[in-house]
Amino acid sequence: MVADPRVVVEDGRIAAIGSRSECGIPPGARVLDYAGCMLAPAFLDIHIHGCAGRDVMEADEAGMVAISRFLGARGTGGFLATTVTAPMDATLRALERLAARMRSERAWPGAALCGIHLEGPFLSHAKRGVHPAGDLLEPSVAVFDRMMEAADGCVRLMTLAPELPGAAELARHATRRGVRVSMGHSNATALEAQRLMEAGAASATHTFNAMRALDHREPGIAGVALTEDALYAELICDGIHLDPRMVRLWWKMKGRERGILVTDAMAATGMPDGEYRLGEMTVQLAEGRATANGVLAGSVLTLDRALANLVAFTGASVENALPLVTRNPAAMLDFADANSHTHGRDLRVGQRADVVALDGEGRLRASLMAGVEQQQ
């Protein structure tokens, strides 16, 4: 963290970074001044289904560009396109499209697609939320491998229900293939969650939502995720999915080392009330709530608001909250070691100038993608 920081950008990359006193302004440079703000790397969102009217499973090239632009304007520099449970042929087609887009050389105007999160089909009927019951499957290494093949190896994260038969074997297999396993959409007991952790599970998917409630005799995944220091835990901090007191409980337990803020955003994000797609489903947006048949169907949250909400609900400092949208998701995915990914890392000379300016309450004041200020 640099006090009173200045970042010098050249050709879209960070050329210098330091305090204003030690880092001079090159002659002829255009100066953007965000007085009183903290400068931070752009955010990384590991759970997002869509935004700007587009769904990641449906989006063509123009749709993915629209998603990238929208996220970039809200301070997100990288994301995992997250699938929902759908018929397998539709899932495989979506994975092929996403992989092709990821492998293309074309630069992203805003947030970069940096992998895929499979949310389904290996989820529990008891806690499926809006995931279609008819398309849920029992864990299968063969089906997983087919999805990996369609995705050209670009899957980085998979949500898995620990209590399903074969879940532990699949968790071990996926982890060996470089895919992180996150426990969720599950009615698992604490013991079942513990076993999946021992088989490699690294995180919990939208903690508290779509899992057994935190009961004092059967704490379930939530109890394991909160108390096992090794586990990361996602949270949807929109003020709708969870009571702010549960956010405070989660923050006290997972904190700046293991908490991960996600949006779970779907196509309606950034759009007026109406009907939108989520995979094969139709979702209604009204009064800030996205629902299908009365059940919450993702959110319309953006990660900058999640961060500001966390600060407001918990009293956390912006500096302590920042790792939850940068370093922690990157570390959970092992991006920290992968040279190809700078998402979630501290600002460094040489990397693409994806930089956000945050005020003292964690609110986004400006977002720069490749050094270009984005329209909010």
Ligand SMILES: [Zn+2]
């Ligand atoms: Zn989701």
